[in-house]
Amino acid sequence: MAIDSKVVAQVAHLARLKVDQADSDALSSRLNDILAMVDQLQQADVADVAPMAHPLDVTQPLRDDEVSEPNIRDKALEIAPAAEDGCFLVPRVIE
Amino acid sequence: MSWEVVIGLEIHVQLNTTSKLFSGSKLSTGAEPNTQASLVDLGMPGTLPVVNKEAVRKAALFGLAINADICRHSVFERKNYFYPDLPKGYQTTQLDKPIVGAGVVEVQLESGEKKVVRIHHAHLEEDAGKSLHEDFHGMTGIDLNRAGTPLIEVVTEPDMSNAEEAVAFAKKLHAIVTSIGICDGDMSQGNMRFDVNVSIRKPGEPLGTRTETKNLNSFRFMERAIKLEVERQIDVLEDGGEIVQETRLYNGDTHTARSMRSKEDANDYRYFPCPDLLPVEITDADLDALKAAMPELPDARKARFIADYQLSEYDADLLSGDLATAAFFEGATKAGGDAKLAANWVMGELAAKLNAEEKAIGESPVSAEQLGQLIARLKDGTISSKIAKQVFEACWAGEGDPDVVIEAKGLKQMSDSGELEKIVDDIIANNAPQVEDYRNSDDDKRKKKIGFFVGQAMKATQGKANPQQLNQLLKQKLDQ
Numbered sequence: 012m013a014i015d016s017k018v019v020a021q022v023a024h025l026a027r028l029k030v031d032q033a034d035s036d037a038l039s040s041r042l043n044d045i046l047a048m049v050d051q052l053q054q055a056d057v058a059d060v061a062p063m064a065h066p067l068d069v070t071q072p073l074r075d076d077e078v079s080e081p082n083i084r085d086k087a088l089e090i091a092p093a094a095e096d097g098c099f100l101v102p103r104v105i106e
Numbered sequence: 107m108s109w110e111v112v113i114g115l116e117i118h119v120q121l122n123t124t125s126k127l128f129s130g131s132k133l134s135t136g137a138e139p140n141t142q143a144s145l146v147d148l149g150m151p152g153t154l155p156v157v158n159k160e161a162v163r164k165a166a167l168f169g170l171a172i173n174a175d176i177c178r179h180s181v182f183e184r185k186n187y188f189y190p191d192l193p194k195g196y197q198t199t200q201l202d203k204p205i206v207g208a209g210v211v212e213v214q215l216e217s218g219e220k221k222v223v224r225i226h227h228a229h230l231e232e233d234a235g236k237s238l239h240e241d242f243h244g245m246t247g248i249d250l251n252r253a254g255t256p257l258i259e260v261v262t263e264p265d266m267s268n269a270e271e272a273v274a275f276a277k278k279l280h281a282i283v284t285s286i287g288i289c290d291g292d293m294s295q296g297n298m299r300f301d302v303n304v305s306i307r308k309p310g311e312p313l314g315t316r317t318e319t320k321n322l323n324s325f326r327f328m329e330r331a332i333k334l335e336v337e338r339q340i341d342v343l344e345d346g347g348e349i350v351q352e353t354r355l356y357n358g359d360t361h362t363a364r365s366m367r368s369k370e371d372a373n374d375y376r377y378f379p380c381p382d383l384l385p386v387e388i389t390d391a392d393l394d395a396l397k398a399a400m401p402e403l404p405d406a407r408k409a410r411f412i413a414d415y416q417l418s419e420y421d422a423d424l425l426s427g428d429l430a431t432a433a434f435f436e437g438a439t440k441a442g443g444d445a446k447l448a449a450n451w452v453m454g455e456l457a458a459k460l461n462a463e464e465k466a467i468g469e470s471p472v473s474a475e476q477l478g479q480l481i482a483r484l485k486d487g488t489i490s491s492k493i494a495k496q497v498f499e500a501c502w503a504g505e506g507d508p509d510v511v512i513e514a515k516g517l518k519q520m521s522d523s524g525e526l527e528k529i530v531d532d533i534i535a536n537n538a539p540q541v542e543d544y545r546n547s548d549d550d551k552r553k554k555k556i557g558f559f560v561g562q563a564m565k566a567t568q569g570k571a572n573p574q575q576l577n578q579l580l581k582q583k584l585d586q
Contacts, residue, residue, distance in 0.1 A: 025374055027188055064181040064203070064379040070387035076123050076160035079130030080144035087140065087148055097139035098247030101190040104237055 014042040109306045109343075111336050112313060113272050114264035116301040118257045119283050120233070121164045122290045127232045127256035128155030128198065135295050139249035143235075147254040149193030154382055157182075161256035164288035165205045165230045166388055167396050168258060171286050171403055172225055174209030176393060179385040180230070185375045190248050191235035199259075201377050204229030205386065206258070211282070212405070213274045214423060223275045224263040233257050258288075264303065264313070269332040273325050276300060281404040281427040291428075292466070293324050300328050304335045306343070314339075315349040319356050319363060331356035334363055407432055415445035424453055430467045434474045441478020444485050451477055455498055472501045480508040492569055493517050519572045523579070526563075526571055530579050533562045544584055556580055 016035045019042070023030040030038065084097060093100035126133055129146035146153045169176045181203040184196040206228035213221045235250035260279065266272045280298060284291040291297055300323070305316035319335055322328040334356070339349055353366040402410075408426040411417045417425065425435045431452065438448040456477065460467060480497055483489045489497060489512060500511040512518060520526050534541055537559075544555045559580050563571050 021374075025186070025376065062202075064179075065381070065384050067384065069384055070179065071157050071384040073159035073162060073386070074130070074156040076125050076158050077130060078125050078132045080125075080132070080146075082141045083144065084138075084140045087143065093245070095242060095245075095247065097141070098238060098242070098249055099140070099190075100242060100245045101248055102246070103239070103244055104190055104246045105239070 014039050014046065018042075108309075109336075109340055110309050111267050112264045112305050112307065112316075113266040113268070113332060114303040114316075115260075115262045115266070115272060115275065116303070116318075117260045117262075117276070117279060118233075118299040118301075119168075119260060119279075119289050120297045121161050121256040121258065121288055122297075123158055123160045123164070123256055125158060126254035127158050127161050127230070128254055131254065133255055137251055139247070140251060143250035143253060147193075147250055149195070155198065157383065157386060158256060161230060162205070162386055162388070163392075163396065164256075165228065165258050166392070167286055167400065168228060168260075168283065168288055169206035169209065170393070170396055170400060171282050172206075172209035172211055172228075174225060174228070175207035176388055177203050177205050177207060178388050179203065180205040180388075181385050182230075182380045182383040183377045184380045185377055187375060189234065189237075190246065191237045191250070191253065193235070193250065193253065197232060197234065198380055198383070199231035200229035203385075205388075206260075211275065211278055213271070213278045215271065215274055218419075221265075221271060221274070223265045223271075226261045226263050228258045228260040231257050231259055264305075269329045269336075272302065272332055273329045276325055276328060277427060278404070281429075284429045285404050285407070285432075286401050287429075296323055299323050302328060302332055302335075304332060304339065305349070306336060306339045314343075315351050317349065317352050317354055319354045320366070322356060322358075324358070327356060327358040330358070330361060331363060334361065338363075411435075415439065415449070417445065417449055421449050421453065425449060428467070434467050434470070434477075437474025438477040438481060441475045442481030442485070443478075444481055447481045447484060448477070451481065451498075455495065459502060471504060472498065476501050476507055483508055483512060487519060487572060488512065489517055489519050490569065490571075490573055493519065496569075517570065520567055520570045523575065526567070526575060527579060529563055529566050529571075530559075530576070530583055533559055533566065534583055537562070541584065552584075556584070559584070 016032070016039055019030060019035045019038050023035075088094040088097070088099065091099045123133060125131060126144075126147065129144045131144045131147055132142045134142065146155055166176050180200060182198050183201045185199050185201075186196040188195060204227045206225075208227060209225040211223045211225060213223055215221055233252050233255035235248055235253035238247035238249060241247070262275070266275060276298075280291050280293075283289040283298070289297055299321050301318055301320045302322065303316045303318050305314040307314040317335060317339070319331050322331055335354065342349060350365075354363045355366045356363040404426055408422045411422040411426050411432075412419065415422075424431075426432050434456075435448055435452045438452060439445045442448055456467075456470065456472065460470060477498075480494055480501070483497075484491060484494050493512075496515075497508050497511050497517060500506075500515070501508055505511050506514070540555075540558055544552060544559075547555055556577070560573070560576060563576050563580070
């Protein structure tokens with residue numbers, strides 16, 4: 012798949028990044044380079060290799076189901092741009 | 107030719123752990139906003155999630171309960187999207203390797219017919235926080251207490267073909283998750299939330315385009331939302347239109363639904379394995395321990411109720427589905443010594459009263475032991491069934507155990523036949539015209555006319571006369 016400026020705009024939108032036209036052209040070309048490398052990787056024969064979710068050959072340590080976290084609301088709200096009645100405030104979101 | 111309806115469900119089941127899925131924050135409803143949100147839940151940089159063992163255990167237990175394969179190395183993924191109640195910018199969930207693989211749930215329909223609904227898979231994931239759109243003068247308030255709450259999302263195959271089947275399945279799933287103790291099952295608190303996928307087609311044709319109606323939090327809303335959507339799709343297609351694949355929101359108060367997201371804005375979640383979390387391993391030993399600890403499942407309990415208590419299939423079904431109801435019934439049976447009476451009272455008087463006051467059975471002011479005591483007094487003839495209702499009301503109002511109420515109010519059935527006989531004699535002596543009329547009637551009419559004397563006697567004894575004894579006595583005296 013070739014990346015053009017339309018795809019760059021779409022990906023930038025999903026990541027909430029602002030990308031101007033000059034950057035977009037440069038990004039298209041670099042992203043295409045990356046995809047070319049992926050295409051090369053695709054040629055490797057992995058028929059006998061199990062898919063890997065993580066490079067470490069260990070499994071997830073689990074935690075006992077206990078409450079260990081204190082209430083940090085005041086500190087958290089203090090660094091928020093806006094807060095009221097114990098809630099963080101954000102620009103109105105309408106579904 | 108009529109339309110064929112195809113329904114699949116996605117159900118979010120909230121696991122009843124003490125702490126969150128990836129942090130040691132407390133999980134409880136009704137807390138002040140943001141008082142149960144740790145640095146992990148707030149999505150602060152530099153924090154790392156640690157998986158809650160109990161959430162994994164409960165998810166796997168569910169898998170065993172529906173005869174599913176348990177994934178031995180399940181993988182958490184990041185589902186990326188931006189919304190203010192999702193502070194990390196992604197939801198940690200599972201995709202390719204969910205903890206619970208394909209399984210089955212057998213559902214009994216009202217017709218008595220059995221239906222198998224296949225489960226595609228069930229995965230572990232975290233809930234988001236809450237957005238509050240009211241009371242913030244044009245802004246939106248964010249409460250992250252719910253963020254990080256462990257959920258399993260159960261995804262069915264599109265195996266249901268009408269709203270009734272979908273509801274029957276949903277109730278069965280509710281019975282399973284509450285029976286195995288992984289979910290509190292309180293729908294009003296959002297413990298279970300349903301997304302319904304609906305499409306229609308002509309028989310034999312390929313599947314139609316489906317829509318998804320999200321976040322239905324009661325069986326009734328689910329049923330109504332499905333019916334509404336089916337009607338809408340039929341209207342659109344029969345008017346020559348096309349169904350658009352979309353997400354819809356149902357409003358239970360107005361019984362209307364509207365489109366939520368347009369296609370142009372369709373989400374591209376860019377899933378990838380979460381680099382912060384390793385595969386979660388479940389060993390043979392884990393599975394053995396889970397199997398050994400598996401509580402009684404609804405189907406087994408129903409069979410036991412039929413075998414042990416001689417309940418009808420219908421009664422057994424109603425009483426075994428919900429764990430709290432089943433426990434209440436068994437408690438009352440044990441204390442009262444009569445399963446049929448206990449069944450009638452739990453499904454009758456108690457259910458009506460709970461319904462009227464919108465209480466869950468766990469909140470019943472009358473305990474199972476108290477109902478059992480009431481049943482025991484009915485059985486040994488201390489009180490009549492009419493008085494029993496009065497005693498039940500008093501217990502409900504908090505006036506004490508049935509024995510206390512019966513004693514305090516002097517409700518004991520009259521067992522002294524001499525005393526009753528005197529009352530009957532007085533009634534016969536004081537109602538000469540009615541006695542005359544009775545004696546001049548044939549047998550059929552007498553059966554009706556005796557009601558007058560029964561009423562008088564009950565009035566005189568304030569309902570404490572034993573009805574059988576009274577009837578016998580009246581007949582004996584009037585018929586002579």
